[in-house]
Amino acid sequence: MTLGLEHYLVLSVVLFSIGFYGALAKRSAVIILMSIEIMLNAANIALVAFSRYVVPGLLTGQVFTIFSIVVGAAEVTVGLAIIIAIYRRRETIDVTKINLMKW
């Protein structure tokens, strides 16, 4: 069986689902950020796979992936800074206990 676009897309969907579960069901803010990184990686796999199989030679998907990596790096920087700032004030990063802005 030769590799096709569907193989990579299904892998991307599976990784995205795992990240989706982790981002919604976990208490620790660090684990939630790690799950979001897994979801970003799944999207990158889909972008590169489309670039490889649908428009080979144009590299548009790979350019998008570079921007996605840039945005992911910026997001994790600010996210971890927010987590550390919250930990300094409240001594916990359990997201079920950080409910200051809950209606």
Added chain:
Amino acid sequence: MGLEIAFWVLTIVAVAAALAVVSLHNIFRASLALIMCFLAVAGLFVTLSADFLAAIQVLIYVGAVAVLIILAIMLTREVQRGSFSNRLNVPVLLSTILFLGVAVFAVMATSWPVVTLPLLEATTTALGSELFGEGGFILPVEIAALLLLAAIIGAITLVREE
């Protein structure tokens, strides 16, 4: 044939590492599993003949993002508390399985316009001319630089001592 073997091995490693991230109780071990997942994704980029992106993935995700996450784990003493699920565990699991089924069905049912053209040998030069060349992505590159600057300043402002 070698490509297929590499794809399946890397797929198993990536999915197992991602499952370990969301299921391990020790947060430090979860971050090490995350590094494993990033490395497997870099290998998958190689099987998609995206050599430059594989190098970028190793440099930025394994080199920078993973180190930042481990630093945050060390600074917040999360390892003693461990990683637990909140009370939405079961509904989230059900909706995740539902999403997985719908998305896999959508991927399989769509007929993608796959073309077979010769691939580029090395993508670095082509990516560079695509990003910086005539009619390329020079404005998004500048915006990305501004975004990184804003992220750096924001992070410094947030964690600075009063």
